[in-house]
Amino acid sequence: MFELKNLSKYFGEVVANEDISLTINEGEILALLGENGSGKTTLMNMLAGLYYPDRGQIFLNGEEIVIKSPKDASSYGIGMIHQHFKLVDLLTAAENVILGLNKGFFLDMEKVEQEIKEVGEMYGFDIDPKKKVYNMTVSEKQSLEIIKVLYRGANLLILDEPTAVLTPQETKQLFKALRKLKERGKAIVLITHKMNEVLGVSDSIAVLRKGKLVKRLATKDANELMLAELMVGEKVSLNIKRSKVKDPVLRLEIRDLSVKNQYGKMVLDNVSFDAYGGEILGIAGISGSGQKELLEAIAGLQGTQKGSDITYYHPKHNEIKLIGKSPFQIKRLGISLSFVPEDRLGMGLVGSMGMVDNVLLRTYDETPNFYKNRKRAKKIAKAIKEELAVSTPSEETAVQTLSGGNVQKVLVGREIANNPIVFMTAYAVRGLDINTSYVIYDILNKQKEAGVAVIYVGEDLDVLLALSDKILVLSNGKISKPLDPKKVTKEEIGLLMTNKIEEELEK
Amino acid sequence: MLAIEIFSVSFFVAMVLNGITLLFGCLGETIIEKAGHLNLGIPGIMYLGGIGAILGAFIYESNATNFNGFLAILCALFFCILMSGLGACIYAVLTVSLRANQNVTGLALTTFGVGLANFLGGSLGKLAQGGSGLFVSVKETSDAFTFYIPWLSEKTGLFGKLFFNSSYGFLTFVALILAVLVHIFFKKTSIGLNLKAVGENPQAADAAGINVTKYKYVAIMVGGIIAGLGGCYFVMNYLKGVWQHGALGDAGWLAVALVIFSLWRPLRSIWGAFLFGALTVAYNYLHASTSQQEILKMLPYLVTIIVLIVTSLNKRREDQPPRSLGLHYFREER
Numbered sequence: 001m002f003e004l005k006n007l008s009k010y011f012g013e014v015v016a017n018e019d020i021s022l023t024i025n026e027g028e029i030l031a032l033l034g035e036n037g038s039g040k041t042t043l044m045n046m047l048a049g050l051y052y053p054d055r056g057q058i059f060l061n062g063e064e065i066v067i068k069s070p071k072d073a074s075s076y077g078i079g080m081i082h083q084h085f086k087l088v089d090l091l092t093a094a095e096n097v098i099l100g101l102n103k104g105f106f107l108d109m110e111k112v113e114q115e116i117k118e119v120g121e122m123y124g125f126d127i128d129p130k131k132k133v134y135n136m137t138v139s140e141k142q143s144l145e146i147i148k149v150l151y152r153g154a155n156l157l158i159l160d161e162p163t164a165v166l167t168p169q170e171t172k173q174l175f176k177a178l179r180k181l182k183e184r185g186k187a188i189v190l191i192t193h194k195m196n197e198v199l200g201v202s203d204s205i206a207v208l209r210k211g212k213l214v215k216r217l218a219t220k221d222a223n224e225l226m227l228a229e230l231m232v233g234e235k236v237s238l239n240i241k242r243s244k245v246k247d248p249v250l251r252l253e254i255r256d257l258s259v260k261n262q263y264g265k266m267v268l269d270n271v272s273f274d275a276y277g278g279e280i281l282g283i284a285g286i287s288g289s290g291q292k293e294l295l296e297a298i299a300g301l302q303g304t305q306k307g308s309d310i311t312y313y314h315p316k317h318n319e320i321k322l323i324g325k326s327p328f329q330i331k332r333l334g335i336s337l338s339f340v341p342e343d344r345l346g347m348g349l350v351g352s353m354g355m356v357d358n359v360l361l362r363t364y365d366e367t368p369n370f371y372k373n374r375k376r377a378k379k380i381a382k383a384i385k386e387e388l389a390v391s392t393p394s395e396e397t398a399v400q401t402l403s404g405g406n407v408q409k410v411l412v413g414r415e416i417a418n419n420p421i422v423f424m425t426a427y428a429v430r431g432l433d434i435n436t437s438y439v440i441y442d443i444l445n446k447q448k449e450a451g452v453a454v455i456y457v458g459e460d461l462d463v464l465l466a467l468s469d470k471i472l473v474l475s476n477g478k479i480s481k482p483l484d485p486k487k488v489t490k491e492e493i494g495l496l497m498t499n500k501i502e503e504e505l506e507k
Numbered sequence: 508m509l510a511i512e513i514f515s516v517s518f519f520v521a522m523v524l525n526g527i528t529l530l531f532g533c534l535g536e537t538i539i540e541k542a543g544h545l546n547l548g549i550p551g552i553m554y555l556g557g558i559g560a561i562l563g564a565f566i567y568e569s570n571a572t573n574f575n576g577f578l579a580i581l582c583a584l585f586f587c588i589l590m591s592g593l594g595a596c597i598y599a600v601l602t603v604s605l606r607a608n609q610n611v612t613g614l615a616l617t618t619f620g621v622g623l624a625n626f627l628g629g630s631l632g633k634l635a636q637g638g639s640g641l642f643v644s645v646k647e648t649s650d651a652f653t654f655y656i657p658w659l660s661e662k663t664g665l666f667g668k669l670f671f672n673s674s675y676g677f678l679t680f681v682a683l684i685l686a687v688l689v690h691i692f693f694k695k696t697s698i699g700l701n702l703k704a705v706g707e708n709p710q711a712a713d714a715a716g717i718n719v720t721k722y723k724y725v726a727i728m729v730g731g732i733i734a735g736l737g738g739c740y741f742v743m744n745y746l747k748g749v750w751q752h753g754a755l756g757d758a759g760w761l762a763v764a765l766v767i768f769s770l771w772r773p774l775r776s777i778w779g780a781f782l783f784g785a786l787t788v789a790y791n792y793l794h795a796s797t798s799q800q801e802i803l804k805m806l807p808y809l810v811t812i813i814v815l816i817v818t819s820l821n822k823r824r825e826d827q828p829p830r831s832l833g834l835h836y837f838r839e840e841r
Contacts, residue, residue, distance in 0.1 A: 050714075071716035086714035088704045090824060099704050100715035102697045134824050148715075 001025055002047070002078075002156055002187065007056035009042055015211045016042040019056070022206055022213060024156060029178060029188045031198040031219070034208035035231055035434060040191045041083075043208070044158045048080035049073035071100070079149025080158040085141050087133045094129035097148045119150050123184070124177050139170040146177070156187040163197060164459075167286050168494035175201045193231075195224045207231055231434070240441050240466040243449055248276035250313050251422055251453040252298065258305035259293045259477075267293045269477040275422065280444060280454040282468025282485065284461060286497050289474040291457045295424045298455075299337040300327040315421065336420035348411040351400030355381040355392065358399060359414050384413035388439060405436035412443060423447050426457035441467055461490045473497055516665070518785075518792045520672050524745040525758075526784025527682045528553075531737025532762025533769060533776045534682075534689055535730040540766060541693070542726035543706035543831040544602055547613030549734050550759020551620020552594040556735025557742045558624035559583075559590030561750045564648035564743075565631055576651030583648055583739065591735020592728060594620050599727040603720060606835045617759065628750045642751045649748025652676045678740045685733065689773040702726055706829035709836040719836055737762065761787065764811040770818065770826050783807045 002024040009017040017039045024030055032040045045051045047058065049070040057064050060076055067073050073080070087096050094113045113129035120127045125143040133141060142162060149157055159178075163171045178188055178201060192198060198205055198219070205222055207214045207230040214230050252275040259268040268290045275281050285291055296302035298310060300322065310322040314333060322330055349358045360377040381395040388409040392402055399407055412428060425444070429437040444467065448454050458464045464471060465485045473480040473496040480496050532553055539546045546552075563586030567579050598616050601607040631643040653676040660671045693699040704712040705722045713719050741755055742748065765783055769776035786807045790800040818826045 048714075069716065070714050074716055080714075082714070084710075086708070086711040088708045088711050089830065090707050091700070091704065095700055096711075096715075098697070098700075100701055100712065100717040102701070105697065106695050107697055107700060132824070 001061055003059040003062075004043075004047075005057045005059065007043065007046060007053050007058070009039075009046060009051055009054050015039075017046070017053075017211050020208075020211075020213045022216065024187050024189060025204075026155065026187045027182055027185050028204055029182055029190060029202045031202035031205045032189055032191045032208065033193065033195075033198055033205055033227060033231060035193065038208040038231070039211040040208055041160055042211075044080060044160065044189060044191060047073065047078050047156070048158060049078075050080075074149075074152050074154070077153055077155035078158070079152060079154030079156070081142065081145040081149065081160065081162060083160045083164065085145055087141055087144065089132075089134040091133060092129065093127055093131050093133065093136075093144050093147075096133060096144060097129075097151050101152070116147060116151060119147055123147075123150065123180055138165045139167075139173070142166070142174070143177075150181075154186070156189070157181065158189045158191070160191045161193075162190070163192070163194065167497060168491070171197070195227055198222075198227065199224065228434070240438070240463065241445065242467065242469070243445060245276075245279050245469050246449075248278045249315075249451070251275055251277045253309075253311040253313070254298070255309040255311075257294070257297055257308045257310065259290070259297055259302055259308075260305060261293070267477050268297065271474075271477075271479045273472055273479060273482065275453045275455055277421070277451045277453045278448060279469040280448050280456055280467055282464040282471045283455065283457045283474060284459075284464050284471060284493055284497060285457075285474035289497075290477045291426060291474055294474065295337055295426055295455070295457065298322065298330075298422075298424065299335065300325055300330040301337075312422075334419070334421035335424070336415045336418060336422065337424045349399050349407065352398050354394070354396035354398055355385065355390070355410055356395050358410065359384075359417070362414060362418060380414070380417045384410060384417060388413050388443070409436070409439065412440060416443060416447065420447075420452060422453045422455070424455040424457075427459060428456070429458070429460070429463070437463075461493055465490065465493075515792065516668050516672075518788065519669055520674060521745075521788040521791070522781060522785040523672070523679065524674065524741075524784070525787050526780040526782075527679050528737045528741040528745065528758050529762045529765050529783050530682045530686060530776060530780035531740060532734045532759060533765040533780060534685055534773060535732070535734030535737070536763055536766045537730070537769070537771055537773060537776065538689065538702075538726050538733065539730035540771060540832055541702055541706045541829055542723045542730075543709060543829055543834065543836070544598075544723065544727060545609050545613065545833045546598055546616075546727065546730070547610055547763065548594060548598050548616025548620065549613075549731075549763055550755075550757070551617035552591045552598075552731050552734050553620075553738035553741075553759045553762070554624035554755055555594045555620045555738065556587045556591035556732075557738030557755055558627045558750065559587040559735065560739035561631065561643060561645055561742055561748070562586045562590070562627060564645035564748065565635070565643060568645055568647055574647055576648075576654065579648040579651045583645075583652070583743070584736075587735055587739040588732050591732050591738065594735070595728050595731020598731070599724050602835075603723045603727070606837075609833050621753075624755075625752050628752065628754070631750070642749055644750075645748040647748075649743045649746075652678065652743040652748075674744055676740075676744050678736065678744065682736075682740070683777065686773045686777050693773070703829075706831060709831055713836075734759075734762065761807055764808060767828075768811050768814050770814075771828065782810070786810070 004020060004022045007017055007020045020043060034040045042051060046053045047067065049067045049072050052068060058067060059065065065076050067076065088099065094109055094116055097116055098112050116127065116129045125147055127143055127147060136144065146157065162174060166174060182188055190202060199222065202219045204216065204218055205227065206216045207227065209231060255272045257268055257271040258266060261267045271294065283291060293302050297304050304323055308323060312320045312322050312333065314320055320333065350361065356374060356377050359380045360372060360374065363377055364372055378395065384390060385392065385395055390406050390409045392406060399410055408428065412425065415423065428440050444454050444456060456468065468485050470482045471485050471488065471493065472482055473493055475497050532549055536546060536549050560583040563583040564579055567582040594616060598612055601612045602609050628643060632641055635643050653674050655671065655673045660667045660673045693703060701712065701717045702722055704715065705717060705719050709719045738755060741758060742750055746754060761783055765776060765779050769779045790803040793803065795803060
């Protein structure tokens with residue numbers, strides 16, 4: 001039994017955790033629920049030895065323990081599976097497992113491989129100890145991480161957002177394994193913000209808000225609405241509004257779009273679909289199924305195979321073929337891409353610049369002056385700040401110092417300020433808390449009502465179903481028929497996301 | 508017309524002497540790069556090691572009344588390790604603890620090391636020969652370094668001349684054994700595995716309980732000292748204990764190139780070292796004109812570029828440099 005008493009951690013003036021007292025029992029799955037930035041991961045990082053608490057104590061079976069490093073944590077039987085896997089690509093599964101253990105001067109790989117197989121069999125993980133990590137799928141890597149901490153004798157397993165990268169089927173398998181671990185007397189902490197998972201798999205729930213523990217309750221006494229209220233501290237409606245589609249106009253006609261990646265694999269395979277102004281077209285799929293390439297091909301950032309054809313029906317001009325046009329020309333035609341990659345600053349904004357300069361990056365060429373015109377950019381930045389409630393000291397503050405949600409608002413706001421005709425966005429709400437997510441959904445709806453063709457690549461199926469007017473599923477570079485979100489179920493989409501891959505494996 | 512004299516014993520020996528120098532440098536740099544640090548200060552460190560050996564030998568020779576070869580070697584090695592260790596230490600503190608840019612630090616260290624070595628060499632020359640001393644010679648110590656077993660080297664005909672030549676000394680065999688040991692270290696030992704992980708993915712290594720900073724420091728120090736031995740070897744065995752301005756030439760840069768050529772594999776670097784050694788001295792044995800000589804001198808670099816192209820094209824994960832090479836590691840990054 002692990003006991004946390006009054007744990008506190010501050011980052012400068014920011015309160016990450018304050019006076020959190022929590023008991024973690026063996027043979028129990030505890031869900032740690034909270035919005036982004038509520039301090040879930042920080043709290044667990046203190047158990048894992050990555051952060052050292054500023055105040056408070058940790059007890060193991062009644063005795064106080066001090067955890068100063070991951071090594072200490074491991075010696076007390078605490079193992080954490082981080083959101084970004086901590087695996088060495090170049091090494092095999094077995095080598096990763098024994099990394100840093102220093103069992104004897106010379107390595108005895110055969111023995112280790114045998115032991116790993118045994119651990120795997122005991123808990124129902126299928127793993128090849130000789131496989132190199134760079135050849136593994138995401139779920140294999142996750143299994144390896146779990147085996148790694150089990151091999152090190154963990155009694156407490158902490159999983160940070162484990163399902164973010166998994167398909168629905170893989171998630172099911174993971175939960176099965178977690179239940180098995182629980183039955184064998186392990187304590188499990190599941191960090192998540194997905195309600196259905198919390199309610200489906202956990203025994204007990206601890207809700208964090210703004211660094212403080214709001215409530216600890218048994219899962220059987222909880223329901224979705226109540227948890228949401230606890231998380232955000234006020235009543236939120238779980239419904240995303242979907243306005244009726246009015247006079248859709250054909251904007252984009254994509255035919256036989258194929259893209260090969262640098263390794264010669266077809267990442268998009270004869271993809272055809274239409275996008276209409278006044279509609280939100282949702283695109284679902286496991287990450288890495290070709291979403292990035294699809295949006296980039298439309299934006300002119302991606303080379304395409306022969307025979308690919310993208311026709312754009314501009315409101316003022318005749319039809320325009322987009323293939324062969326430069327990203328700059330395409331942008332000028334009113335096609336806007338706000339791609340939100342894993343790190344938001346990577347492709348969208350320049351971190352060391354303020355909002356104004358980032359706006360200027362898009363508008364500097366609108367006037368032929370030699371000197372740049374900051375006045376207009378400043379006005380736009382101000383408008384974005386006010387309309388989207390971006391919390392920043394000033395429009396000139398470097399955007400990298402803002403929180404993730406605010407950075408995203410700046411990025412999306414800037415693209416909209418350019419009055420796009422086609423607006424594409426990927427993972428626009430990734431890592432955002434509920435309130436900010438709703439602000440983004442609202443923006444997308446407003447764009448749709450204004451007649452913009454919105455293409456929304458998302459990962460949360462509930463949101464996709466609630467927000468989109470049509471849904472396409474990308475799977476291994478192939479695209480499904482347009483589905484009606486009012487009729488299709490989540491499970492059906494989940495199947496479409498994965499079955500093509502299984503077919504591929506059977507071959 | 509290139510007259511060919513490369514099928515001679517003296518060419519073979521020159522190839523070995525140059526090759527082993529590069530092998531020392533390459534092994535040192537390989538260990539450092541496996542820890543994720545690109546140390547471009549290796550040429551400077553090799554100069555420091557070279558002048559350290561001269562300095563140690565000079566001090567011993569000027570103070571000893573009864574010359575003892577063993578003590579001379581010890582003294583030379585001590586100063587060699589001290590000087591190259593000092594260079595490595597500067598690099599380690601700057602790049603690991605202070606997180607200075609590795610390339611800038613390395614290049615500065617090379618400039619510093621070469622300069623300091625030449626300065627010390629010039630000063631020793633003046634001490635030894637008065638005002639116009641252009642070189643310094645520690646002949647006796649050099650002879651001690653190149654001790655040999657007369658029967659093995661002289662009585663076994665061509666075999667002895669090629670493989671146990673009287674100018675090889677003991678360091679030649681130390682280098683070869685070291686290459687094998689480094690190979691075993693990375694393949695078979697837990698510490699070697701941990702070090703590889705540090706250079707590939709320090710976050711993962713840290714989470715697995717490895718002390719990343721400690722591993723980096725030790726790797727940089729040990730690697731620097733091994734590279735420094737290359738400098739010692741070159742001045743004692745190839746230059747016969749005679750130090751002149753710029754004595755080591757471009758050996759350090761060739762050693763860095765050899766790391767790439769050998770794809771970070773110690774065993775591959777053995778034959779790579781001999782190939783590079785042969786290419787470096789070939790111009791002396793081909794009766795080439797000055798311009799032809801310059802072209803020949805660039806061959807090792809040309810080969811390295813070709814290797815770079817080939818490995819970049821085939822993209823085999825195992826042939827790529829350590830993934831976090833040149834990057835800093837912070838733990839509490841938020």
